[in-house]
Amino acid sequence: MRCHSGGVALHACGVATDMVLDRCLQARAGFVISPCCYGFIQNTLKFNFPKSARFAETLSYKEHMILCRFADQTAVSLPSERRLIGKRCMGLVDLDRSWAAETHGYSVRVMTMVPEGCSPKNNMLVGIPTR
Template sequence: MSNIRAVRKRQQLNNLVATVTELARPGYTVVDFCSGTGHVGIVLAHTLPDCQVILIENKEESLVRAQSRSAELGLKNIGFIQANLDYFTGPFHIGVALHACGVATDMVMEHCIQAGAAFVISPCCYGFIQNAIKFTFPKSKRFQETLAYKEHMILCRFADQTAVQLPPERRLIGKQCMGLVDLDRSWAAETHGYSVQVMTMEPESCSPKNNMLVGRPAQKNGLVVDGSQLEAPVHN
């Protein structure tokens, strides 16, 4: 990739890895969904040697490349699963995805919520969002009371209008629409007891799709993910 793209990719990784590092504790399992060639997962495995990192990717060629890269680095705390993320059912503590396209973001969130895991997700391709077997849009009750499905789809299409070659005022509208789509997602997750932040990567120029959804479950087996309580209570 070009030097400019490499810098932006590094900035994107720094944002996700820094956020996951804040959430992680020794012994945690971190899952990199839609991992591709392992940009995120390999950095996480290197940064968090006391955690187990699992990469899930359905393309064999990408996963083979990720395995080769991790072997060159001598990483021992990393595993690989070739599968659609729908088929992954193992337990984990944090789910992460960089630029999960369309409903893939919602699928990753769903997996994390079912597992009671925290999530750090950067959405992408908002225009590909549409009703699916597992999801209907809008997702949250408050958005459902305001927007019809077709109106929400228009919002999603405008959320993709963030390319750098577009006029600044149009990009601003796109950014605002991105925020609304992700606010709907965050409100839906909050009904499951999650605390969710819709954040912007720094610097904003690292990607036209620079939103990041950070979700923390209120409690899981006595363990509060934000670190205010590190161990489950012991009953004698």
């Protein structure tokens, strides 16, 4: 029987998502991460954004930060059109993270928690090492 390590983070605020993701990539561990507080994402000594080369070809750091701020617009008190834009922006930020993980030999899916109304921040990054 083979044991596999894995990382789990629920509502990992801002760069906490990236910290857990980075640790899992270093350990070649699978992960299930639920990001939160996208507006707190910012360049740090350890992380730069956008994370993937594909996103960096299109978005500057400043544009990525604007995307992150829009991704926080998912509160149920907001109009539904605005929440939909927020959800789409969350998906783009997490797609950037997933593409970055794929360059490290991972298969990653960006998913939505079920039921969808369980949280306004209901994305999940699910990844497994492929090589």
